[in-house]
Amino acid sequence: MQPTSLSRRNFLAGLGASALALPALTDVFGNPIQSDSPNQGRKLGIALVGLGYYSKNLLAPALQQTQNCRLAGIVTGTPSKVEEWKQKYNIPQANVYDYKTFDRIADNKDIDVVYVVLPNSMHEEFVVRAAQAGKHVICEKPMAITPKACQNMIDACKKANKQLAIGYRLHYEPFTKEVMRLGQEKVFGPVKFVESSDGFRSGDPNQWRLKKSMAGGGPLMDVGIYAIQGARYVTGEEPISVTAQFAPKTDPQKFKDVEEAMFWQFQFPSGAMSNSTTSYAAGVERLYASCEKGWFELAPAFGYGPLKGRTSKGPIEQPVVNHQAAHMDGVCKDLLDGKNLPDHITGEEGLRDVKLLEAIYQAAETGRKIQLKS
Structure with missing residues (x-):
């Protein structure tokens, strides 16, 4: 890849x-x-x-x-x-x-x-x-x-x-572009571990996002894709395997059609690992990378802004922009x-993510490590 x-x-x-x-x-x-x-x-x-x-x-x-x-x-x-x-x-x-x-x-x-x-x-x-x-x-x-x-x-x-x-x-957002640079250019050495998670408390129990026929799934199909993207663009690599787990449902009636929360783990060709959470029951929004010679993070990392970041050497300073306008x-x-259009924004990029969504569900449903095709 x-x-x-x-x-x-x-x-x-x-x-x-x-x-x-x-x-x-x-x-x-x-x-x-x-x-x-x-x-x-x-x-x-x-x-x-x-x-x-x-x-x-x-x-x-x-x-x-x-x-x-x-x-x-x-x-x-x-x-x-x-x-x-x-x-x-x-x-x-x-x-x-x-x-x-x-x-x-x-x-x-x-x-x-x-x-x-x-x-x-x-x-x-x-x-x-x-x-x-x-x-x-x-x-x-x-x-x-x-x-x-x-x-x-x-x-x-x-x-x-x-x-x-x-x-x-986020591919046009300055803080995000900076963590792409820090990870892919190995500013703090090779990336060893990434935590990339996004979730929030869902409201209306009748909203379309809780209907599998319309959404395709629960939080993984919604904000979970930000966590997938974060792990990919920090490492600059495509994962080679995934394991995943469904969280227990604390509100079975509300989440009768989709998952309430999920966890998954990617392995990358370089040996880097990532761990991710997505949820409709609790808020989480963080992108953290531990590297050979330091670390960097965004928190909040995926929302509409402003995003905030820091590294092991100090704060990340970038201009605040309107994400949608940019x-x-x-x-x-x-x-x-x-x-x-550059590759990172095209339908082919969207297809890569949807294939990963499918693999995460498969891993959680089977309890097996799923090997990913390049």
């Missing part, structure tokens, strides 16, 4: 600028460009699909701070939300869709990118439909609930010659510049 590690190092060195230029020297509007030409102040129009908490409270406000993109349209299954969004963000009726009329977005030149912010089980359908409508796509994580669905999404975007990004906002700006800058 060395190419993945190398792509992450290239990302750290060039902050995303190392992506390859597309063969066709045109931007997303079809205008001739040079690979190093500025985007001349253009902003890509983004349509949000799904107007739940994340869209309402984080993505839409962030799109008021972005330099390379803007909120251009909405797609919702709840008609009562439409007027509020139209008035607040000056969205014309022509850029409002529901799930049945969504495919008409193909004829809308105001919208260049579709951001899918729906329950996990719906990601595949709307990513495929967005690609078929001729739009670039950003999809929230986890990418889907099965590897097959992920591959279908990748294939649909490639067939349509459109790019697919996954919502890995993520969308980074993706859209590459699109505007006519570049391929």
Whole structure:
């Protein structure tokens, strides 16, 4: 899995600028460009699909701070939300869709990118439909609930010659990029052990996240993916084996359909080990790495910020940014510049994580160590 590690190092060195230029020297509007030409102040129009908490409270406000993109349209299954969004963000009726009329977005030149912010089980359908409508796509994580669905999404975007990004906002966040650098460049020597955990107390017992048919699982399919990512991007390696355990359910009725909490352990090719926890019953948010000559950590490590970090030599000092704005700006800058998205943000990266999610469940269900394929 060395190419993945190398792509992450290239990302750290060039902050995303190392992506390859597309063969066709045109931007997303079809205008001739040079690979190093500025985007001349253009902003890509983004349509949000799904107007739940994340869209309402984080993505839409962030799109008021972005330099390379803007909120251009909405797609919702709840008609009562439409007027509020139209008035607040000056969205014309022509850029409002529901799930049945969504495919008409193909004829809308105001919208260049579709951001899918729906329950996990719906990601595949709307990513495929967005690609078929001729739009670039950003999809929230986890990418889907099965590897097959992920591959279908990748294939649909490639067939349509459109790019697919996954919502890995932390890859554009300064504290996270710094711990990537510390680990992968072995600033404190080789990484020996990683603790990477994320969990919180879930609220509404009727929420879709507690329904396996919609979420694919419990906290592992939600915030657990941050812990998986943390272990991978600190070491710069792909795990070669995993063991895992389900925690006892303290509220069997609430968690009748999904796990309440889980633990898992990765082994990496270098000999490094990681231990992780995810939970819907208790809060935890930490990324810690013990190295040959020191240590570093983020705590909080995965939330919406501000993140905080320190090392065995002192505090980590980095600028505080809006995570969602940095993520969308980074993706859209590459699109505007006519570049391929860097590997660390693509559907292939999302597929890697979903395969690991599947392996963790398998390890917990069987009680066996699962050997992971490269």
